[in-house]
Amino acid sequence: MVYTQKSSALFIIGLAMLAIWYTADAGLLSGYIEHLGGEKYKYLPELITIPIYFGILSVVIGAWQWFGSHKEGHWDYYSSTVAGAMFILFIAMLVRWFVAPEVAVISTGMGEVGDTGKHLHKLLGLNYVVLGILAGIIVVNFFKVPEWAANGVRLSRLGLKTGVILLGTLYSAAELKNLGGLSIVMIGFFVLGSVGMVLWLGSRMKIPNSMGGVLSAGMGVCGVSATVASAPVVQAKSVEIAYTIGTILLWGVGCMFVFPIIGNLLGMSYVQFGAWAGTGILNSAQVAGAALAYQPDGIETLKVAEIFNITRVLVLPIIVLWLAVWYVRREENVTHQVNVGTVIFEKFPVFVIGFILMFALSTTGIFAPPNHYKGKFFGNTAETGFKDEKLLKGDQIATLQSESGSVQRADRKEALQRLIDNGKVMTIEDDDTLRGLANAKVMSKDANKILKGAHKAVRHTAKKVKAFRKWITWLFAFGLVGLGMQITVSSMRQAGGQPAVIGGIVGFIKAALSLVVVMMLISETI
């Protein structure tokens, strides 16, 4: 089979990318950029760099695909993916640079929604992540993915996995220690609870043990990979695997859009939302989608969510063992013995080990200064990057002074006083404490804004960390638009009757309970 299509599409996409680069670089877009926010529009540096590289690549490979002759083989198979990959990337570019900012302009023009204090696009999370996934869903369900792009769309999961592995470079040991402890407790409780509940509901509703087993792993652990890993131990049939994946997709897609709206309505902090998404949403890609939808221009939420998600994947071997024992006890006619150890070894996702490897590399300090925290290092002197114009002004100090009475915790009170006395954050510990204070939302919006400004003035992002963030953002944007292109109505219909009901009940209870636990246990940044 020859995969490369003789089509002009990739060549045209390349020309369109080059046109974006040229018009932005020559200043021809300045009027439109002014309309999209002027100085607040932050994508200009991307507009004048990214499209030229991918534009040239697309034009060259596109010309070869259009005019060249193609024969069956490895080169044909792998090079044919370029057209689809560039198609996804082009959509991601358009959505990130133009569609999402335009939606924000329209929404801002409509005014705030009721007494929420937020504009519609903020409330619904209509940012480039959500709009990118929606664009993918619209393309596949209304227009169908073009033949020339079909092979490349199957690269989207690779993009997400690469993004997750690279995310390992952005954690510090302190963060992982703090988040790790919390995530182990929460994930342990919710994973075991959901698996147990699906198995119990399954036996009450009299669905086959193989169906209940595979559905419990999918609903409890991490969606599709857990489904595939547990299928052999419960001897699940293909149709049961399809039902489970359909149920996870149906529930997960809903969560991906609804979670950020609830998070916005409740005013959740990044850590709270990340912990909730990482616990309550089933599939890794959808966890990333919801986290980025909640915080599209930063990755703090994504980092928290992924720690929870990875902790969940690490529980997979325990669940496979549990299901193996459970299934053998319940089924009298187990047709063949399955080696559980082999299943775990063969199906355990290697990208999780990659994440840990990247984290280990980053802790050696090769990507950022050794004292970095959340990708940034502390510096409050001129030698370490502090600028004197960033000292707090008199009116800002007065605001903080007037609200300091509302702060109860002694450590926060002391750190705040030191900030007021010196006009800048004095130590890295004070900075962490004051960040916690801002995220706890104890003081007014204005005061929190001042605290955030004081924090930014003493935190400097290492160049390598900045570069990693860019790569991760684009890999996720690419993966999520492609993910949208794989969400078809027909694949969601596969959820079927009873599995969808059980999945819905367990998914809802898990999401609601984890929300309550997160709101009770986590009150600030970690």
Next chain:
Amino acid sequence: MSDQEEKYDRGSALSIFGSDRKEDFIALILALAVALYVYVSN
């Protein structure tokens, strides 16, 4: 998804690779390549 599966004689409807393990390893190699590029160029 099943209607798409027949379209490809290699990989699956969700991936161009024959197995999840292979996709994971390729993701790992890509991530290491990006890390090396970032390390060298910044």
